[in-house]
Amino acid sequence: MKYLWTEDIGAGLHFWKLLNGLFFDNILVIESKGSNQGILDALAELEIQAEDEYYIAFDYVVDNQDIRNKYRILRSMVEKSEGRVIVLDMICFEHLILAFDKLVDWTGTGKADKIKIREEILSVIENHRINLSKIKNEKALQYLAGFNRYSTERVMKSLVGELTQNEKWSVSGSLMGECWYKNCCMSGHLESRKCGRPEVLDGNEKMKRLIQSETVQRVVGEVSI
Numbered sequence: 001m002k003y004l005w006t007e008d009i010g011a012g013l014h015f016w017k018l019l020n021g022l023f024f025d026n027i028l029v030i031e032s033k034g035s036n037q038g039i040l041d042a043l044a045e046l047e048i049q050a051e052d053e054y055y056i057a058f059d060y061v062v063d064n065q066d067i068r069n070k071y072r073i074l075r076s077m078v079e080k081s082e083g084r085v086i087v088l089d090m091i092c093f094e095h096l097i098l099a100f101d102k103l104v105d106w107t108g109t110g111k112a113d114k115i116k117i118r119e120e121i122l123s124v125i126e127n128h129r130i131n132l133s134k135i136k137n138e139k140a141l142q143y144l145a146g147f148n149r150y151s152t153e154r155v156m157k158s159l160v161g162e163l164t165q166n167e168k169w170s171v172s173g174s175l176m177g178e179c180w181y182k183n184c185c186m187s188g189h190l191e192s193r194k195c196g197r198p199e200v201l202d203g204n205e206k207m208k209r210l211i212q213s214e215t216v217q218r219v220v221g222e223v224s225i
Helices: 010-023 036-044 065-079 093-098 103-107 112-123 138-145 152-163 203-211 214-220
Strands: 002-006 028-032 053-057 085-087
Touching: 002 010, 002 036, 010 028, 010 093, 010 203, 010 214, 036 053, 036 065, 065 085, 093 112, 093 152, 093 214, 103 112, 103 152, 112 138, 112 152, 203 214
Parallel strands: 002 028, 002 053, 053 085
Antiparallel strands: none
């Protein structure tokens, strides 16, 4: 069996299940462990069978000390797995959404300031963190300074929330917003301001477009089916 373990719940878990169905023909067993610590606890108790593989979607940023500590523990477990546990190279679920090139067009967000901040932040992502020294946009710096407990992951989650407040595109609920994976926001199915400006694609095609984006493919390209 091939498993994909994630810390994500809600919309993040839903994303992995949709990806599994559309991209891997549901070959993977998708399981949420609820948190990074949950993943570590599950791995500590795991008895790996010879035919099994485990893909770990572990949120990793280098500017959060707790996550760095947990990631070191994870890597030590991986080294003992004889290649049966593979850690996906990712920052977090929200980064996959934030980096999607159609995000602004499809959601129809009118938040010009947040759109510019998104562009600035995405341009300075290095080694699983936002390289603050390379940010030139004053509003972006002010936005980042507003975080009481700053980390790259917190910024990603906050900014994605700002750009997907439209309920049809939200990724903060128990499921991804309907317009990511259903036949809404198409000609004949328009729902005024709730729809944004997506291209005319059915639900599967919209989700496939997200899955085929460069950032998502860089992550799931490590999965061998």
